[in-house]
Amino acid sequence: QEQLQESGPGLVKPSETLSLTCTVSGVSISGYYWTWIRQPPGKGLEWIGHIYDSGNINYNPSLKSRLAISVDTSKNQFSLKLRSVTAADTAVYFCARALRGTIFGAVIHRIDSWGQGNLVTVSS
Amino acid sequence: QSVLTQPPSASGTPGQRVTISCSGSSSNIGSNFVYWYQQLPGTAPKFVIYRNDQRPSEVPDRFSGSKSGTSASLAISGLRSEDEADYYCAAWDDSPSASLYVFGTGTKVTVL
Numbered sequence: 001q002e003q004l005q006e007s008g009p010g011l012v013k014p015s016e017t018l019s020l021t022c023t024v025s026g027v028s029i030s031g032y033y034w035t036w037i038r039q040p041p042g043k044g045l046e047w048i049g050h051i052y053d054s055g056n057i058n059y060n061p062s063l064k065s066r067l068a069i070s071v072d073t074s075k076n077q078f079s080l081k082l083r084s085v086t087a088a089d090t091a092v093y094f095c096a097r098a099l100r101g102t103i104f105g106a107v108i109h110r111i112d113s114w115g116q117g118n119l120v121t122v123s124s
Numbered sequence: 125q126s127v128l129t130q131p132p133s134a135s136g137t138p139g140q141r142v143t144i145s146c147s148g149s150s151s152n153i154g155s156n157f158v159y160w161y162q163q164l165p166g167t168a169p170k171f172v173i174y175r176n177d178q179r180p181s182e183v184p185d186r187f188s189g190s191k192s193g194t195s196a197s198l199a200i201s202g203l204r205s206e207d208e209a210d211y212y213c214a215a216w217d218d219s220p221s222a223s224l225y226v227f228g229t230g231t232k233v234t235v236l
Contacts, residue, residue, distance in 0.1 A: 035225075045161075045169065045212055047225040061222040094168055098225075107156040107216035108175060109225055114168035 002027040004095050006118035012089075013124050018082040022095030022115055025076065033098040034071060034078040035111060038091040046091075050098060051078060085122045092117040127152060128213050128228035135234040141201040144231045146213035147194065152226055154194040156216045160187075161227075163210045172211075173198060200233070208235045 008020035022034070036048035049059040051069045059067050063082065071078040082089060097113040129147045136142045148154065160173035173179060173189035176196065186202045196215075200207050213228035 044230040045163075045214075045227040047227060050225075058223055060224050096168075103157075103175075105155075107218070109157070109214075109216040110159055110171060110174050111161070111169075111214075111225075112171060114170070117168055 002113050004113060004115035006093060006095050006115045008118060010119055011121050011123065012085055014086055014122055015084055018085050018089060018120055020080045020093055020118060021077050023077050029071060029073050029076045033100050035096040035098045036069060036080045037094045037096055040091045087122050090122045092119050127217060127226050130213060130228040130231045133232045135236055136203045137236045138203055140203045141199060142203055142233060144198045144211055146196045146228050148215060149194050151219040152215040152217040153191065153196055158191050158196040159214045160189055160198045161212045161214060169212065203235055205235050208233055
């Protein structure tokens with residue numbers, strides 16, 4: 001049974017960089033889409049982006065200019081860096097695993113495993 | 125900036141049927157599969173419906189999904205107290221300007 005665990009600081013100052021790491025256990029990190037999703041307090045889910053085998057990365061256009069997602073297969077980890085944060089970036093950040101494919105051109109994209117979430121507050 | 129629209133709330137008494145709608149467009153629901161996620165208070169979401177209308181074996185058959193054109197819906201029949209949660213639809217969105225996974229605005233289901 002795979003497990004995902006986020007780690008990183010719970011408090012980040014405005015204008016600084018938010019950095020989170022997700023450690024994956026119980027399954028190889030190769031062959032899946034490793035995903036970051038966030039949820040501001042009391043609000044809905046927002047997909048941040050995903051990475052597949054280092055070379056295939058998709059970012060949410062609304063965050064793309066500040067965002068970097070990377071993977072370290074030797075450590076079975078993937079990471080998120082979000083630059084120049086503001087209070088609007090305060091959220092619970094989830095790491096997750098997605099299964100992706102197509103059937104007759106229709107995209108299958110199922111998020112089937114999640115970390116427990118890491119609350120990151122942006123405040124001075 | 126969700127592009128999938130859901131009603132903010134839905135409610136019913138135990139045993140009733142509740143239906144949640146999800147409205148999208150041709151670039152997401154209209155051309156790709158829809159997923160439904162349940163988020164219990166204080167926990168990470170989990171999917172309850174995949175590929176429009178498929179239910180994982182561990183999800184009760186009280187949950188059902190459907191899709192028609194650019195809209196989808198989730199129905200919960202025989203409502204139970206443990207179904208009280210937030211529900212989100214989701215789909216991959218392939219618009220000319222970007223490709224991303226989009227979630228619905230979310231619906232809070234209350235069991236009266």
